[in-house]
Amino acid sequence: MLKNIKNLGSNTNLLILFFILCTFAVFISPAFLDFNNIQNIIRTVMVLGIIAFGLTMVMIVGEIDLSVGSIAAFSCAFGGMFVDSNSSFLVIMLTLFAGTFCGFLNGLGVTFFKVPSLVMTLGTMAIIRNAGYIMTNGQAAYPTKLNIYMASAKGYIGNIPIPVIIFILLSIIFTIIVRYSTVGKSLYVVGANNVASLLSGIQNNSAKIIAFTLCGLCCSIAGLIQSARLGQIDPHMGIGWELTVIAIAVLGGASLYGGKGSIEGTIIATLIIGVINNLLNLLGMSNHSQEVVIAFIIIAMVLLHNFGKDAKR
Amino acid sequence: MINTKLLILFIAILFSANSYAKDIHTNINDLIAENQKGYKDFKNKDLGKFFKKDGFKDFLDAYPVTSLTGGFEWKPGMGREFIGPLSGLPIKAPFSDYIPLPDGPVLDPNKTYRIGFVYHWGFHPWLISLADTAVYEASLHSNVEIEILDAEGDDNKMGQMIDDFIAKKMDAIVMWPAREAPMGPPVERAEAANIPVVSLDRRAAAPNISTEVLGNFYANGLQQGLFLNHVAGGEGNIIMNRKPLGSTADAMRSGAFLEAIGDYNYVISESMHTNSSRKAAFEATQDALQAHDDVSVIFNTGGEEALGALDAVKEANRLNTAPGGKKIIILVNDDSKETVNEVRKGNMDVVVPYTPLLGGIGVRAALLHIGAKEGLNAKPPKQIITPNLPMITKEKMIISGITTITPDEWPYAYGPEAE
């Protein structure tokens, strides 16, 4: 109970930061508040955001996953091999299944084979991605004829883009899972106190496997939406995503030592990163200068986060 | 009177026959020469400053603009058809007859010749097609073996792979360098070890390299510029999707483009480096469209970038939002089947081919170098220019004396089918 309150505290800080950023953004670039622009922000950042949900769970349970980009690429490539079947349903199901399976493999390695997650996922990062290359001969697939598949990124329900709806739905679902379900609570227990929970070893292992498996599922969903958006299933997608997603999760309050973090925090952190990226693009800043600025902003935010938390005490 | 009309008709036919008599390659070379200028010569001073800032002139000056080896003349329709050994896709390679080598065992039929082929990014449609043509050429000769390595964008790794080829005593090396500078020392080491090196498309900073097979970067940028002048009447707001800063591929095309448009009233609204990535171009174009509501031209130095940009335009519903309700003009190079199809559909306005189907030329040049070492034939030239290719437009046009090609007349597009 106490832990939940502490989390909310830091999330409030994040929210305040977010609103300050947005106000700043509106002053700097008038194009910011445009409805199209906001849509774009969400569409762009939701891909990393969805993965961040999965990664947050993995980090809460005290582990890490570097293979997220590779899982996204592989799962979509796997589904992409069946594009000629003309069945969106088949392709989507296979994609999600492949991602879930990869996540499950990661979980197995970490729990039953006792390989530290940094090493396990460093290895699977290479294995999974290159397996995808070999499977597809390195070639992209084109899902443009699969209407439902494409709709996941391009469709609208009324005025609202479907990807935004998907993002909101997933946010709600994962928040409920993590905060209110037994599974979610066990993630925190296992993450916070690894030694004590060793006594109930089954819970320890199953919590971690669930976290990794769900993370894999998130990766495949994210990859799917990205592929639909570009009209191309690229086995090369996702390179470099892992570090950015981890940064988002940590910004949202997750700790690499486990036991901390929340989906709400991750959502806000995702939006913050999305806004920053968008703002810098609207200002016409080059990619490279942007990296420098983002690095400073991350540091500044974490510092504020830390000293804000201390001040509250 | 009838006689005069016939006479005029006769003279007209004579003249038009002449304009076809000057072949495409020479025609474009002449246009390149006409448009070459320093930044001070730009009538549009802002464009001139931009030209100076990114240092294009150094690349443009260093690039050979000459005639084809052996007096070869290329016409649309030439070249062999086959299935790409790596990609499994049907390919028609335009330059199979350029610097030809007969099928079957080459040089000394009792020896096996081993060629090391190293490139990057074997998942990129352009690059896998490059490798396809190289492997195909090797497969035509039963005593030639080829080893394909992908350095995945790591220049250091490519250097190490070349060192490994030296240790394995390969007979020749064919390479696609992503960047010039870091590839200098390894190529020099290979040449010092008496292994001929042939570079494809991009260049390596190695003065002793045996042969460079050069694509028509200059013709790309130039034709995009000439097309734009033709359809836009000298005015427009341009956003640019460029390849990595400092690469030949970027500097040559962007520089040549600017040379062509430098005297007119264009404004460069954004210059973005989206590095051959569809995703990066998509996001960058989206933001550029957001920041500027009067975009009328999108200039792209590559097919993937262009497709990403087009997707961004479509998603934002901005295809016809150039000033005056006109269509945004989309200029592209890289004749993948996808981009050519977009021209057919009317979404992209011009595609200037930059064909990856050069691998075969590289392997043939490498084999000829080995042969020269063994005293069996003369050395191929140090720089092999590939034929300039005319631009592809939806309807046939004549732009600055270049007759454009329509999508259905172009059999050389590479990559997977688009619908």
Next chain:
Amino acid sequence: MFKLINNFFSNHFLLFIFFVICLIGTFTSEYFFTVTNLQNMIRNMAVPGLLALGVSFVFLVSRIDLSVGSLTIFGPILAVSSLAFLGDIFDFKVLIKGNQYANSAMYLVIVSLITGIVVGVLNGVGVMYGKITSFIMTLAMMKALWGLNYVLTHGHAYYLQIPTFTWMGTLNIFHIPFMTWVYVIMTIIAAFIMRYTIVGRRIYAIGGDEKTARLAGINVTFWIISAFVMSSFCASVAGLLFSSRLQTVDAPLAVGFELTAIAFAVVGGVSLTGGRGSPYRAFLGTIVMGALFSLFSMWGLNTWHRNIVVGIIIILVVMLDQRKNRFGRI
């Protein structure tokens, strides 16, 4: 007797694997056991090996350092661009033909090393005083340096073809590449420091149990910052050797080197949670992976297959290592 052999193999399992790989190479490829290839193999180990050595110091105190990749080339890039800037102001020649460096090699070396130390201090300060997780701090540093590499070079490469600098990449002493000498000597010095001096004792103490070490009066802050400095210093040295070998600095280079460094250290048995490992372990990981890469090259193994095998091996080696569950300084 049996226990002795068992112990020997446990402790030097990786060394054994290294020789097995070399043996396989010799028998399966006529080019493996040649001077050229062996030189390539040990020369290729130098740069990632130095990075792994540096990163292992940080691992020993339960932290991580992701900035080593970008830092590798940042040093020389900063050196060249700063001198070019000064050259414009004070009117002396630095670059000819726009991007060929034609000035002092000493300057390159000194600035790179100092830059490394400064970045290490910054990393350490951020982690200890700013209380920023080392992952985030060094990730931000990596991004910042990556961006700066491009900004400082305007995306152009600089050629470093001065003989006073390039000799480092090409010189062989007793047929062994200079780069390898530097790597091995630095490893020996590091191993000595860790085993026989107070530096080692402090770092192991902190890695073993940080709270207890602090309570025992150890200046944890100082030693952790020192670990970061050692890591960055190794990265700077690696960077000098790297750019000397390539005779270039170019912003897109050295991407992903940090993950390779981490993989090498981890394969050698350096634990990520602190307290276990040593420079010798980082060395073992490096030579095993280096030999493996050389073997694959000689086999002409396709890049994708190569990467998969490397991934599997990383997981397998660590899995097997976990079973032995060793503690202590080796």
